[in-house]
Each structure stands twice: as C-alpha cells, then as structure tokens.
Amino acid sequence: MTDQPSPASTEGKPSALVRFDAFAAMLGDRRPAVFLDYDGTLTPIVERPDLALLDESVRAVIRRLAALCPVAVVSGRDLEDVARHVGIDDLIYAGSHGFDIRGPGLRTQIGEEYLGDLDAAEADLLRRLHGVEGALVERKRFAIAIHTRRVVPDRKALVGDTVRDVAAAFPTLRVTGGKEIHELRPNVPWDKGKAVLSLLDTLGLAGPETLPLYLGDDETDEDAFRALAARGEGRGFGIRVMDPPAPSAAGWSLKDPAEAGAFLDRLAVWLAKG
The missing domain is CATH 3.40.50.1000 (HAD superfamily/HAD-like)
Incomplete structure (x- = not known):
C-alpha cells in the first residue's frame, strides 16, 4: 500500500x-x-x-x-x-x-443571471412531481435538488427522467447527481x-x-x-x-x-x- x-x-x-x-x-x-x-x-x-x-x-x-x-x-x-x-x-x-x-x-x-430560469424550472418540477410520493424538490438559491431517497424503487427512474426533461427545456441549466439526488445548476464551468x-x-x-x-x-x-x-x-x-x-x-x-x-x-x- x-x-x-x-x-x-x-x-x-x-x-x-x-x-x-x-x-x-x-x-x-x-x-x-x-x-x-x-x-x-x-x-x-x-x-x-x-x-x-x-x-x-x-x-x-x-x-x-x-x-x-x-x-x-x-x-x-x-x-x-x-x-x-x-x-x-x-x-x-x-x-x-x-x-x-x-x-x-x-x-x-456566481450565476445570479440564472435565477429566473431556476425559478421557472422549480415550478415545472413541482408540478410534474406532485404525484410522486417521497420525491422532495428542494430549492436552493443557485440550484434545485430533487431527493429520491424516500421514493419507491420502481418510481426513481421516473423522477430522473422528469428532471432531465425539465432540464432540456432550459439550456442555461445542467443536471448533476449524487447519492439519491438529482440537481439542476447554472450551466457554467463552476x-x-x-x-x-x-x-x-x-x-x-x-x-x-x-x-x-x-x-x-x-x-x-x-x-x-x-x-x-x-x-x-x-x-x-x-x-x-x-x-x-x-x-x-x-x-x-x-x-x-x-x-x-x-x-x-x-x-x-x-x-x-x-
């Protein structure tokens, strides 16, 4: 070692x-x-x-x-x-x-000019994920986190697809991920x-x-x-x-x-x- x-x-x-x-x-x-x-x-x-x-x-x-x-x-x-x-x-x-x-x-x-698009994406995510039990949309000032830890396994993929669909409508934002989480952030090299x-x-x-x-x-x-x-x-x-x-x-x-x-x-x- x-x-x-x-x-x-x-x-x-x-x-x-x-x-x-x-x-x-x-x-x-x-x-x-x-x-x-x-x-x-x-x-x-x-x-x-x-x-x-x-x-x-x-x-x-x-x-x-x-x-x-x-x-x-x-x-x-x-x-x-x-x-x-x-x-x-x-x-x-x-x-x-x-x-x-x-x-x-x-x-x-960094990225204050993207706050309006984050607002719009948050509203879209809340609407589209409203019926998915356990999905938590957490708005931060410069990002939106979508937590899936409490989502049943067979609906987790649906949450991920929804996040990517919403992101596709906002080229100024990008999708990142982590442990039981998807995130939308400003699409800047930061x-x-x-x-x-x-x-x-x-x-x-x-x-x-x-x-x-x-x-x-x-x-x-x-x-x-x-x-x-x-x-x-x-x-x-x-x-x-x-x-x-x-x-x-x-x-x-x-x-x-x-x-x-x-x-x-x-x-x-x-x-x-x-």
Missing part, C-alpha cells in the same frame, strides 16, 4: 486516521487548509436534509481546528442552510457547490473544485507553505479531489469518506463521519502541539 495511490484505483486508499502518523509526516511543516463537505462527511446521510444535525463534539472540534488553520465548509446545501447547521461564526462557507461563498471580508456569488481553487487564491493560500485538504463523500466532491490532484504531486490531497471503497480521485480515505470527526480531532491536537 502506498501513501499516494493511483487516483482511479478502488483499492489502496490509505486511512487518514489509521495511518495518521504517515499523514502528518506528509504535512511536514506546512500548514493545512481544510475544506469540508457537510452531508455524509460531517454528518451521516439521512432521509430528510433537515434531520442531518451536526454532533456538538464535532462542532467543537471544527471550532478548535479553525483556530489553528484555515477551515471552509463547501456544501451542496444553500449557504444560509449549511451555515445554520454548522453554527460556527467566522468560518468560510461555500454553498450551492461553491456558487455562493461567504466569509470574513469575503462575498462571492463546481466545488473551482470554488476551492478560487478560495486558495483569494485567501493567499496557494503557496507551497500551505497544503490544502478536502474531505468529502459524494460525486460532487470528486471535482474538488481532481482539482487538488491537478495542482501537482504533494500540493493538495482529497480524503474520501466512503465504505465500501469506490473509484475516487482522492488519495486517502475515511470510513464514515465518525472517523472524519476523529481524524479532524487528531489533526487539531497535532497542530496544537506545533
């Missing part, structure tokens, strides 16, 4: 928790910049987004970590929603997959990966003295893993929260949100010791 496995491999993703000493040695004297997804990374995946509550112990760990290094939460959730769930002031929050960013002295919004790279530049963290780390669990987080890997060997690492293993551009792994919390705690302790 190597510390830097092939990005396309399903095997050989070392655990950033079990092999923390090797992970810390890789950091060396560089300061990490930590980027965190929310659902499935900091909290378990649940049937309804409003039920994904952050454990107080994990919140305390993130607060301690943020006092030691830059920390940003990069989520598919609406910015105000994820900021409310995390509940820590003065963090950097990137909502709607990075389309909406806020932090101390920082405010960026995603979590580009948001992370933009934040590194904006915050003055793109130099060799900083090592960006991104923890995520879903397909949309792969954009961030690929973006960090593309910076060059040893200049950024993804940590995929996944069990069982799956193809990923991340170089490291954690099993579940409990391990993610334990890893962040250990990282905070290690940084505090200097």
Whole structure:
C-alpha cells in the first residue's frame, strides 16, 4: 500500500486516521487548509436534509481546528442552510457547490443571471412531481435538488427522467447527481473544485507553505479531489469518506463521519502541539 495511490484505483486508499502518523509526516511543516463537505462527511446521510444535525463534539472540534488553520465548509446545501447547521461564526462557507461563498471580508456569488430560469424550472418540477410520493424538490438559491431517497424503487427512474426533461427545456441549466439526488445548476464551468481553487487564491493560500485538504463523500466532491490532484504531486490531497471503497480521485480515505470527526480531532491536537 502506498501513501499516494493511483487516483482511479478502488483499492489502496490509505486511512487518514489509521495511518495518521504517515499523514502528518506528509504535512511536514506546512500548514493545512481544510475544506469540508457537510452531508455524509460531517454528518451521516439521512432521509430528510433537515434531520442531518451536526454532533456538538464535532462542532467543537471544527471550532478548535479553525483556530489553528484555515477551515471552509463547501456544501451542496444553500449557504444560509449549511451555515445554520454548522453554527460556527467566522468560518468560510461555500454553498450551492461553491456558487455562493461567504466569509470574513469575503462575498462571492456566481450565476445570479440564472435565477429566473431556476425559478421557472422549480415550478415545472413541482408540478410534474406532485404525484410522486417521497420525491422532495428542494430549492436552493443557485440550484434545485430533487431527493429520491424516500421514493419507491420502481418510481426513481421516473423522477430522473422528469428532471432531465425539465432540464432540456432550459439550456442555461445542467443536471448533476449524487447519492439519491438529482440537481439542476447554472450551466457554467463552476463546481466545488473551482470554488476551492478560487478560495486558495483569494485567501493567499496557494503557496507551497500551505497544503490544502478536502474531505468529502459524494460525486460532487470528486471535482474538488481532481482539482487538488491537478495542482501537482504533494500540493493538495482529497480524503474520501466512503465504505465500501469506490473509484475516487482522492488519495486517502475515511470510513464514515465518525472517523472524519476523529481524524479532524487528531489533526487539531497535532497542530496544537506545533
């Protein structure tokens, strides 16, 4: 097993928790910049987004970590929603997959000109999915999420077809996906990966003295893993929260949100010791 496995491999993703000493040695004297997804990374995946509550112990760990290094939460959730769930002031929050960013002295919004089309697509989806039990249409400012976790299996395909049909009527929007979710977003070249790279530049963290780390669990987080890997060997690492293993551009792994919390705690302790 190597510390830097092939990005396309399903095997050989070392655990950033079990092999923390090797992970810390890789950091060396560089300061990490930590980027965190929310659902499935900091909290378990649940049937309804409003039920994904952050454990107080994990919140305390993130607060301690943020006092030691830059920390940003990069989520598919609406910015105000994820900021409310995390509940820590003065963090950097990137909502709607990075389309909406806020932090101390920082405010960026991408794609405001597409809000009208998102409004129209939302109305169409609500009308067409009204009779599909369990289908949840969640409007965010810069995206529309259609959750299928509570839809019976033989109707899930219908939901996906409906989303694609609606998207076809709006060339300004594009369909993306994830675990039991379809999303419509502005059809622009922007995603979590580009948001992370933009934040590194904006915050003055793109130099060799900083090592960006991104923890995520879903397909949309792969954009961030690929973006960090593309910076060059040893200049950024993804940590995929996944069990069982799956193809990923991340170089490291954690099993579940409990391990993610334990890893962040250990990282905070290690940084505090200097």
